[in-house]
């Protein structure tokens with residue numbers, strides 16, 4: 151098995167693409183005609199350049215509108231093919247992709263097409279080349295891999311085979327198990343692409359919305375399993391046409407592509423143990439058991455204000471680091487760390503972003519396995535030498551250069567709170583009933599959302615909920631919730647498209663993506679809100695209109711509703727249960743806390759309330775009466 155990626159999948163010049171693709175770990179590329187036509191090098195020079203990067207040219211494509219023509223048009227198609235074969239010989243590749251015809255003059259007929267391919271196969275064979283036939287989902291007469299296979303079968307030429315592309319099969323909802331009946335020696339090449347489930351014209355969907363396997367909604371794993379079951383052990387290649395990717399960062403896209411391929415082959419290997427995959431073996435997806443800590447990088451007055459805010463939320467200063475300016479604040483199972491060191495990672499994060507969440511600790515069953523899986527999937531390592539008496543806690547880089555640490559029991563890492571921290575005599579103030587982290591919400595530019603959602607779902611045992619639109623008065627923010635099967639770890643990714651949204655202005659103030667808010671869970675939000683009020687907490691004030699609207703939309707009893715209004719508690723329901731939430735006022739450039747109570751099986755995040763919450767936050771952040779220009 152070889153890993154490959156089509157040059158169209160990545161932005162940049164051919165040379166930039168090659169560098170990124172080689173560095174990410176691929177064995178080869180599918181070269182798209184446009185890519186080398188646009189380059190100044192001759193086909194021979196470009197072939198050499200590709201091989202100098204350690205890459206093979208796995209496929210030359212696309213050759214269009216070949217089969218089913220008659221007379222002069224047919225002769226012209228063969229002449230074009232001969233010219234392409236010359237170019238392929240110079241580039242140094244032996245396989246050409248012929249996609250099914252969309253030519254208005256193509257007359258169809260399975261045997262006619264088979265004859266065309268038999269003749270093309272003979273010409274290719276003279277030159278030691280091969281041709282593969284791919285059914286485009288919008289092909290004029292052939293748009294189903296089963297028909298393409300029948301043509302290849304009838305062409306009956308050793309140099310003519312089938313090319314499968316997950317998009318074309320799955321977009322038409324063709325059962326991928328039909329691939330299991332195709333002999334593996336007639337499958338010449340396999341292309342993988344995913345896509346979000348959107349109802350639209352097939353060609354438009356394919357050319358603009360494809361994404362890496364695992365980033366979309368198509369059953370790409372089922373497709374790949376069926377391919378693997380045939381015994382196919384040739385090239386698996388990503389072919390992703392995507393508008394965002396065309397303008398993305400070549401290096402990041404190549405890493406994402408490789409990550410998606412390693413993850414899907416790992417999944418397939420677990421289900422079809424006989425397959426031959428050369429992608430690395432890795433520990434299975436990591437089940438996150440919960441959030442172990444949330445760490446703020448902060449200094450001086452900011453740190454004092456944050457400590458004050460935490461105290462008003464019922465936290466107490468539970469521990470002080472034995473050798474560092476690091477304080478542990480705790481309530482229930484929630485640990486918040488305020489790091490005011492003058493050196494090291496947290497300090498650099500502070501210099502770069504100001505007071506910010508620089509580090510999140512996740513509870514897992516094996517920290518070692520977690521890092522092993524993440525690194526095999528191309529995650530960036532993080533290492534800071536531990537000081538004397540400190541534990542060496544495994545970590546990787548995450549959104550915006552922040553850090554994810556992994557804590558387990560088996561290697562003693564969960565002892566960190568007693569090993570590294572001295573208990574303080576700050577009395578627990580009875581708390582406010584907050585007992586665990588419900589979710590963390592990360593803000594990022596919209597174009598990074600697919601990448602980070604792949605990051606979480608490839609490394610961890612987590613799945614995505616449908617994307618929701620959050621309406622900010624100044625623009626749209628898209629929100630993607632991802633959670634572990636038992637909801638022990640929930641995260642929302644919020645993608646901002648403009649700097650004028652609350653999320654967007656956080657991004658520019660913070661110089662990049664990061665955790666913008668943390669939601670903490672209580673079992674009795676009314677009691678929590680009252681206790682926090684008595685500790686001096688000031689909630690985000692909601693409008694009277696909001697409560698009138700709630701009254702109209704839901705059957706809430708009047709006393710509950712008036713308590714909600716007095717305490718600024720918001721409300722939502724889904725098919726399973728109910729949801730209560732209230733917010734802190736924004737601090738340190740747009741960070742905030744959220745308090746939530748989930749009743750019965752409510753599984754959402756209160757998205758219908760987001761526009762009102764955002765409007766309230768903006769009222770506090772903008773100078774009174776000053777319209778924003």
Ligand SMILES: O=C(O)c1ccc(O)c(O)c1
Nearest residue numbers: 212249284315356357389
């Ligand atoms: O969109 C296209 O035309 C096109 C071309 C070549 C392919 O392999 C493909 O899947 C689509």
Ligand SMILES: [Mg+2]
Nearest residue numbers: 284315341389
């Ligand atoms: Mg294709």
